[in-house]
Amino acid sequence: MRHDFLDRYSRLASPVHALPAWLKALATLTLVMAMAVARPSWWPALVVATALLVAGAWLSRIPAGFLLRRLLLLEPVVVVVATLALWQPDGGMRFALLVARSTLSLAALILFTNTTPFGEVLELLRRCRVPSLLVTVLALMYRYVFVLVDEAARLQRARASRAFSRSAARSWRSVASGAGQLFVRSSERAERVFTAMCARGWRP
């Protein structure tokens, strides 16, 4: 199976990819925090942020279509949450501001995640004193997410090919038993992983 749902472009060679992870994380966080406090009168800041992000995206050599598609995929959530603001006085303005702030933050996060390999993110978290247990769990997750998503896809394909049913109740049962099967398989895999880790000298 192909696994480019994760990390597809995070290892390109570009000036943005070459920047140290902490710098990119700091820049992203600064932009997101600036957006959190932005007011309508700050529209020049929004324009500057947009320009910076477009420049970053262009320099990163990631296909623009890919980045835009990711943005569009997550944009509905933004719009739905933002409609809540329409009930406030001055709703139209608030709605526009929320969508702008949120979209720019989202774009910054998408650029960060697609220019920084997750291994570097983990190293950064470790240096930021995130508990080692959590970092270990994250590292294991990153290692096995491909395996489990594959396993889940296999289970769903097998179910679809032998138990086609339009009855919702029956399909809930069979999807749930797939999930149950997946948990049992993951816990059995965890046993094997533990043995293998110990054999390689791992200490908790």
Add this chain to the structure above:
Amino acid sequence: MHVPDGFLSLQTAVGAAAISAVVVGECVRRLHRTLEPRQVPLMGLAATFVFAAQMLNFPVAGGTSGHLLGATLAAVLLGPAAAVLVMIAVLVVQCLVFADGGLLALGANALNMAVIGSLAGGGIYRLVRRLGVGLRGTVTAAAFAAWCSVLLAATACAVELALSDTAPARLVLPAMIGVHAVIGLGEAVITALVLVSIAAIRPELVGGGEPTTHRRTSLVPGGLLLALALAALGAPFASSLPDGLEWVATRFGFEHRAVATAGAPLPDYAVPGIGSPLLATALAGVAGTLLMLGVSYLLGRLLVPSGRRQRSET
């Protein structure tokens, strides 16, 4: 329920992140004392499992579909402290790999879905677990806890949005609670179904290493106690909390307060014919909760035939 960036004020986001960080620190401390080394990879794989399980779609009417959130399932299978860490790992990967859920909002999302979701799910599960026996008791308790956990997480999310002045509390609180009372029902059914199917393959995995000695407590006093506790909780939740939020809003000088309260398009929850709105809201909350407890009980009866009981491990 993943809040994107831009909707939470800086204070709310930082405050929520601080609470999450403290709870995670405490969970890690506890796990370091109790966790066996072989459970470390299990936590990693369990986090991956929750992530993958969230991708499985359950068809709902009209071509839409829902999916598992998993906090209660993780709490039942691994215990609440490990579940908090597992859910946080899932949220971190969703945020830092898929940009699903904001970066600044990560602390708030962690507070809602990982901390409140797992601790409330795990806590309520343990509380209700005593009412039943064997697998049927487990399934009943897990279904009820799953519903509560989704509802409480949604409430926390609504409170954060209201505190950030993104939406008026009188609108966002009933809206989020109403929608998630239905979503929680789906979560309850999925959690119950998954637990039953795990128990069918590896019964010892269900129960998270808890002692399997079951005292059969009478259902009536236990249920009454629970209803009373929830009545006490329900009143401030549904009724006085918006006022509290407005108080906070005035204190911190947020504008537009008066208009927002006057023009709220949704009427408050209320039981007709009862004078005090506080009492009425509390009663509505208790009625809904008791109804869900009944639904969970039926679910347990439906899914676990009476002959099949959880084998107690020696």
